[in-house]
Amino acid sequence: DQQVKQNSPSLSVQEGRISILNCDYTNSMFDYFLWYKKYPAEGPTFLISISSIKDKNEDGRFTVFLNKSAKHLSLHIVPSQPGDSAVYFCAATTQGGSEKLVFGKGMKLTVNP
Amino acid sequence: DAGITQSPRHKVTETGTPVTLRCHQTENHRYMYWYRQDPGHGLRLIHYSYGVKDTDKGEVSDGYSVSRSKTEDFLLTLESATSSQTSVYFCAISEDRVAGGPTGELFFGEGSRLTVL
Numbered sequence: 001d002q003q004v005k006q007n008s009p010s011l012s013v014q015e016g017r018i019s020i021l022n023c024d025y026t027n028s029m030f031d032y033f034l035w036y037k038k039y040p041a042e043g044p045t046f047l048i049s050i051s052s053i054k055d056k057n058e059d060g061r062f063t064v065f066l067n068k069s070a071k072h073l074s075l076h077i078v079p080s081q082p083g084d085s086a087v088y089f090c091a092a093t094t095q096g097g098s099e100k101l102v103f104g105k106g107m108k109l110t111v112n113p
Numbered sequence: 114d115a116g117i118t119q120s121p122r123h124k125v126t127e128t129g130t131p132v133t134l135r136c137h138q139t140e141n142h143r144y145m146y147w148y149r150q151d152p153g154h155g156l157r158l159i160h161y162s163y164g165v166k167d168t169d170k171g172e173v174s175d176g177y178s179v180s181r182s183k184t185e186d187f188l189l190t191l192e193s194a195t196s197s198q199t200s201v202y203f204c205a206i207s208e209d210r211v212a213g214g215p216t217g218e219l220f221f222g223e224g225s226r227l228t229v230l
Contacts, residue, residue, distance in 0.1 A: 006155075032217050043203055043221030044156070089155060093217045100171065101217055103148075105155035 003027045004092050006104035015113050019077040023090030023104055026071065030092040034101070035064060035075050038087045047088075048075070051095070080111045116140055119204050119222040127230050132191040134225050136204030138184075144207040145187040146219065147171075147179065149200040156203065162187055194229040201226050 005024045013019045031052040036044040050057040050064045063076045090104040116139030146161040158171030160179040178190045205219040
């Protein structure tokens with residue numbers, strides 16, 4: 001059973017517009033959520049995170065929103081740039097000591113010039 | 114960039130042969146992980162380590178073993194490779210939180226692409 005779901009495999013947006021990447025989770029014990037970005041032939045890199053005590057975390061052009069009641073989080077990229085084209089993974093864990101980060105299947109974002 | 118290197122970066126082998134992938138870190142982090150990435154599956158945890166000689170299974174550990182005899186090295190072994198183990202393997206490390214346990218923020222290596230014919 002998939003605990004972290006990224007239901008859309010791909011998204012294409014125009015440069016300068018907003019990109020919204022969605023993620024749903026089923027395990028109510030998750031209390032820490034992360035987004036990773038991956039370019040081809042490279043390892044994933046950490047992008048942004050949010051704790052369940054917050055509903056929003058912002059870092060430059062990247063904002064993550066968390067809706068605990070809906071078990072849903074989203075990553076907003078504004079404005080989108082061609083260099084943002086990559087695969088984005090949503091991940092979740094419990095901060096209470098779990099060593100296991102659970103990843104979604106990933107979403108490929110393409111930002112067109 | 115976190116000091117983490119994987120070797121080999123590419124390997125082609127035949128079914129039934131043993132394969133060992135090496136992950137080396139220079140950060141002195143306690144936590145190390147092996148993931149595999151496959152189309153339609155994202156990143157799945159194979160095994161992880163929380164210290165020298167301390168390891169545990171992830172969600173797809175069957176057919177894999179690991180060893181950690183030094184803080185800096187984490188080895189992944191396929192005792193008898195199968196075609197279903199063709200994948201890209203990523204090693205990752207994580208810092209400790211002040212309160213103990215990993216932060217959840219992983220630093221990944223560049224990956225090892227394994228093809229089993």
